[in-house]
Amino acid sequence: MSKFSKKDILLEIEDLQIQGYSDEQWVDIIKGVDLTLHRGEVLGLIGESGAGKSTIGAAAMGYARDGTRISGGTIEFDGMELTTASEAEKRALRGSRIAYVAQSAAASFNPAHKIIDQHTEAPVQYRIQKRLEAQEDAMKLYEQLRLPNPEEIGFRYPHQVSGGQLQRAMTAMAMSCRPDLIIFDEPTTALDVTTQIEVLAAIRDIVDQFNTAAIYITHDLAVVAQMADTIKVLLKGEEVEQASTEEMLENPKEEYTKSLWAVRSFKREQKSRPTDGTEPIISVKNIDASYTGSAKVLDDVSFDIYPGMTVAVVGESGSGKSTVARCITGLLPPSKGEILFRGEPLPPDYHKRTRDQLRQAQMIYQMADTALNPKVQIHEIIGRPARFYSGLKGSALKQRVDELLDLIELEPSQYYNRYPPELSGGQKQRVGIARALAAEPDFIICDEVTSALDQLVAEGILRLLDRLQQELGLAYMFITHDLATVRSIADEVVVMQNGKVVEQGPKDEMFTPPHHPYTDLLLSSVPEMDPNWLTTLLEERGVDNVGESADV
Amino acid sequence: MGDLLRLVLKRLGYGLLTLLVVSILIFFAVEMLPGDVAEQILGQGATPETVARLREQLGLNQPAVVRYLQWLGGAVQGDFGISATSGDPxxxxxxxxxxxxxxxxxxxxxxxxxxxxxxxxxxxxxxxxxxxxxxxxxxxxxxxxxxxxxxxxxxxxxxxxxxxxxxxxxxxxxxxxxxxxxxxxxxxxxxxxxxxxxxxxxxxxxxxxxxxxxxxxxxxxxxxxxxxxxxxxxxxxxxxxxxxxxxxxxxxxxxxxxxxxxxxxxxxxxxxxxxxxxxxxxxxxxxxxxxxxxxxxxxxxxxxxxxxxxxxxxxxxx
CATH class of the missing domain: 1.10.3720.10 (MetI-like)
Structure with a gap:
């Protein structure tokens, strides 16, 4: 079936079972998964969160996270059985023969030590290299991974290096002992699309070069299509199917896999601005803003949002998207310019706004987890704004909460008295939406509302927002870095970079060339399902230009 | 490094300020107690005249704020006054x-x-x-x-x-x-x-x-x-x-x-x-x-x- 022969098997997992401890009992989280990996092969593990991808990745190193245990099956790495090996034997493999690249490099580098000290730790400990040799080798790896200033960058502390660079430094660290196998656990999920490309290209190059086998864990199909030879789809701790990348993309067999592929199909009709002279509901006029004492984060930002329309504000992290939202809501008074609501200027500071002005700008946040008070019941979370803004009490309030729960498609009788931690991520986000709706606003700011969610769940949220918009005539300002989301729901697009608006206009125009160079870079950086997409793109851009072409 | 020094100096400033507030509290808390040093030194047999004379000698008839400032000025130089019982500094x-x-x-x-x-x-x-x-x-x-x-x-x-x-x-x-x-x-x-x-x-x-x-x-x-x-x-x-x-x-x-x-x-x-x-x-x-x-x-x-x-x-x- 593949280009790998049987005798080259590096890792063989059979009937792996892992249990997790919750509510004082052991629950199965991995229910009998088989996995075979050959030398030099890259296996993509995909599935939604909770599918057990990372758990399997850790188990391939014989490692069970705190609160989990390997309860059955075998894990054979190059002739060594890891389920029965001693702690010391397993430790001897880690770092030297099996290495790990974590999701968030910023959190996974120790803040107290320089990058190079962390890099050389494993090779020095295993006596593979002396300290100075290891250091020189690190610089070579940094160069291969196209890090800027490879001679010097290692001598910085992690917080002095950007996220994309840290992720590459972590890949270099994983390579320090030239392992046979690297586990990549969502290594680009936390990165912007433009940065993601650099990291993907770097990882792919280095894995090819040293013929390292890899398990590449991700929930992003388009990413895995670029990286993997073989793809395995997981659902709730069980394998759905496995096939070579080409076959999986062209011809998925299982319904679940097909549904994953189909997610990106949601699209709604694009609306255009009203022509009858209606005033924009929110108009941002020449705004400058800065946080205390630092440089400008917004520089002359202007755009309009008309009633009933969705305006997507896109850009990389640090481009000022969320700062604009803070200015509109009055959390951060702009240092220059003004915000108009239906033609009337809003006071810059929210303390000075009337209750009716406040109700008009509601927010839905990225992390529903942290945006909802875990100790407060759902009806209170939703009921508070209804009470505060509309003065509802008693049965009228209860009726309103029920209505809102109906709107977000949660059964009122079931959810009325529950607490946020008892809900799933998607349900929590729905409660966040209901809380915003409770104020009966005409305009809602959605700050990356789907980026913490799995694709299927995110799709549900987008459909809900769309339905609410049609029924209630809401206008949305949709902050996101995900261009697929923009494609599916936006009417107009505002592209931001370094606190400036670089381009804006109706979606169809924005997605058809010619673009502003930065828009072009953003658009072309979104991974596509085509397994040759990354190769083609890199050829087009020229390998050496990766990451640098962002300069305008 | 300049930032760090500034931070330390700022903390030091706050510390001194806190100490000043505490010194006020201490001084006036003791002030509110009944009796004073003069009565204490002279004991129960003292006549009002002797007490008044000693008060004048010790400067106790001045307003509390003035005495506080004198006390603080002395304390800064390591002089906390005279012990009421032994008469030593x-x-x-x-x-x-x-x-x-x-x-x-x-x-x-x-x-x-x-x-x-x-x-x-x-x-x-x-x-x-x-x-x-x-x-x-x-x-x-x-x-x-x-x-x-x-x-x-x-x-x-x-x-x-x-x-x-x-x-x-x-x-x-x-x-x-x-x-x-x-x-x-x-x-x-x-x-x-x-x-x-x-x-x-x-x-x-x-x-x-x-x-x-x-x-x-x-x-x-x-x-x-x-x-x-x-x-x-x-x-x-x-x-x-x-x-x-x-x-x-x-x-x-x-x-x-x-x-x-x-x-x-x-x-x-x-x-x-x-x-x-x-x-x-x-x-x-x-x-x-x-x-x-x-x-x-x-x-x-x-x-x-x-x-x-x-x-x-x-x-x-x-």
Whole structure:
């Protein structure tokens, strides 16, 4: 079936079972998964969160996270059985023969030590290299991974290096002992699309070069299509199917896999601005803003949002998207310019706004987890704004909460008295939406509302927002870095970079060339399902230009 | 580096401000007590005329604010006035005693701090083992028994039964350091037992709290041995809470040891304060209170600065 022969098997997992401890009992989280990996092969593990991808990745190193245990099956790495090996034997493999690249490099580098000290730790400990040799080798790896200033960058502390660079430094660290196998656990999920490309290209190059086998864990199909030879789809701790990348993309067999592929199909009709002279509901006029004492984060930002329309504000992290939202809501008074609501200027500071002005700008946040008070019941979370803004009490309030729960498609009788931690991520986000709706606003700011969610769940949220918009005539300002989301729901697009608006206009125009160079870079950086997409793109851009072409 | 210096200076400024506020509180709290130094010196047989004359001599008939400023001006130069009972300058009464207290505190700290931190690291490494439990129970026992009780137990076993150390820590001039250390060993040991538990448990908790961080998992998955995970990867990030607890305990060693001083008849400042309070010797009480407050503020300041210095984000700005 593949280009790998049987005798080259590096890792063989059979009937792996892992249990997790919750509510004082052991629950199965991995229910009998088989996995075979050959030398030099890259296996993509995909599935939604909770599918057990990372758990399997850790188990391939014989490692069970705190609160989990390997309860059955075998894990054979190059002739060594890891389920029965001693702690010391397993430790001897880690770092030297099996290495790990974590999701968030910023959190996974120790803040107290320089990058190079962390890099050389494993090779020095295993006596593979002396300290100075290891250091020189690190610089070579940094160069291969196209890090800027490879001679010097290692001598910085992690917080002095950007996220994309840290992720590459972590890949270099994983390579320090030239392992046979690297586990990549969502290594680009936390990165912007433009940065993601650099990291993907770097990882792919280095894995090819040293013929390292890899398990590449991700929930992003388009990413895995670029990286993997073989793809395995997981659902709730069980394998759905496995096939070579080409076959999986062209011809998925299982319904679940097909549904994953189909997610990106949601699209709604694009609306255009009203022509009858209606005033924009929110108009941002020449705004400058800065946080205390630092440089400008917004520089002359202007755009309009008309009633009933969705305006997507896109850009990389640090481009000022969320700062604009803070200015509109009055959390951060702009240092220059003004915000108009239906033609009337809003006071810059929210303390000075009337209750009716406040109700008009509601927010839905990225992390529903942290945006909802875990100790407060759902009806209170939703009921508070209804009470505060509309003065509802008693049965009228209860009726309103029920209505809102109906709107977000949660059964009122079931959810009325529950607490946020008892809900799933998607349900929590729905409660966040209901809380915003409770104020009966005409305009809602959605700050990356789907980026913490799995694709299927995110799709549900987008459909809900769309339905609410049609029924209630809401206008949305949709902050996101995900261009697929923009494609599916936006009417107009505002592209931001370094606190400036670089381009804006109706979606169809924005997605058809010619673009502003930065828009072009953003658009072309979104991974596509085509397994040759990354190769083609890199050829087009020229390998050496990766990451640098962002300069305008 | 300039940022860091500014930060430290700012903290120092706040510390001085706090001390000023505390000095006001101390002065006027004592002021509100019934009676004054003049009545105290002259005793019950005093006639109103003699009291009034002494008040004038001591400047007590001036407004409180003026006397406060005079007192503060003197205190800044180390002059806390005249003791009401002995008639000697306050600094002569408490000066040597404060040095004695500092000596005992330093003695106990030099033993307790390293022992507590090393023990804390060891129990974090061996967490949930028998060793961890035993260490916890023992240190908890020592912290929950009153100091004077611990002191008597130590006297009973080490002084009376084993006859290894003197039960009374009387000092005389001309003792060399070895003699001094030998004579004050029991009070120092009592203090060590009292403060170790708190610091050890905080070290353990601070380290264990970090063990679920992604960078600790990363270190483990790099094959770093468990002791090194703790010492090299967790400890450097755990210093801030540890330093804070150490500072609090050091402050306690200076300001809270009166019971131990009484048990071992040690001539420290704690006893001086208790004597002064019972004899209503206000200048001495004020001086001791101010010294204690300054100790607390200074140690907390040091803890803040220490916590800042151990944070690489502040030490190495972008």
């Amino acid at each position: 306050v600094m002569d009464v408490i000066g040597t005693r404060f040095v004695n207290t500092l000596f005992l505190a330093a003695y106990a700290a030099v033993i307790a701090v390293p022992v507590a931190i090393i023990l804390g690291i060891i129990v974090a490494l061996l967490r949930n083992t028998i060793f961890d439990r035993v260490a916890n129970v023992l240190t908890l026992t020592s912290i929950s028994s009153p100091e004077f009780f611990l002191g008597y137990i130590l006297i009973l076993f080490l002084a009376v039964k084993a006859n290894m150390f003197p039960a009374i820590a009387n000092l005389s001039s001309g003792m060399d350091l070895g003699e001094l250390l030998y004579r004050t060993f029991l009070p120092a040991l009592t203090l060590v037992l009292v403060v170790t538990a708190h610091m050890m448990r905080m070290t353990r908790a601070a380290i264990i709290a970090l063990l679920s961080s992604p960078y600790i998992e990363m270190a483990r998955l790099k094959g770093v041995p468990p002791w090194k995970v703790i010492v090299r990867h967790a400890l450097p990030n755990a210093w801030a809470p540890i330093i804070n607890v150490v500072a609090l305990n050091l402050a306690y060693l200076i300001t809270g040891v009166v019971l131990v001083e009484v048990v071992f008849v040690y001539p420290g400042i704690g006893q001086a304060l208790v004597d002064a309070v019972s004899k209503r010797d206000f200048p001495v009480v004020q001086a001791c209170s101010l010294i204690f407050a300054a100790t607390f503020i200074l140690l907390n300041l040091a803890a803040d600065v220490g916590a800042i210095l151990t944070n690489p984000r502040l030490r190495h700005p972008k």
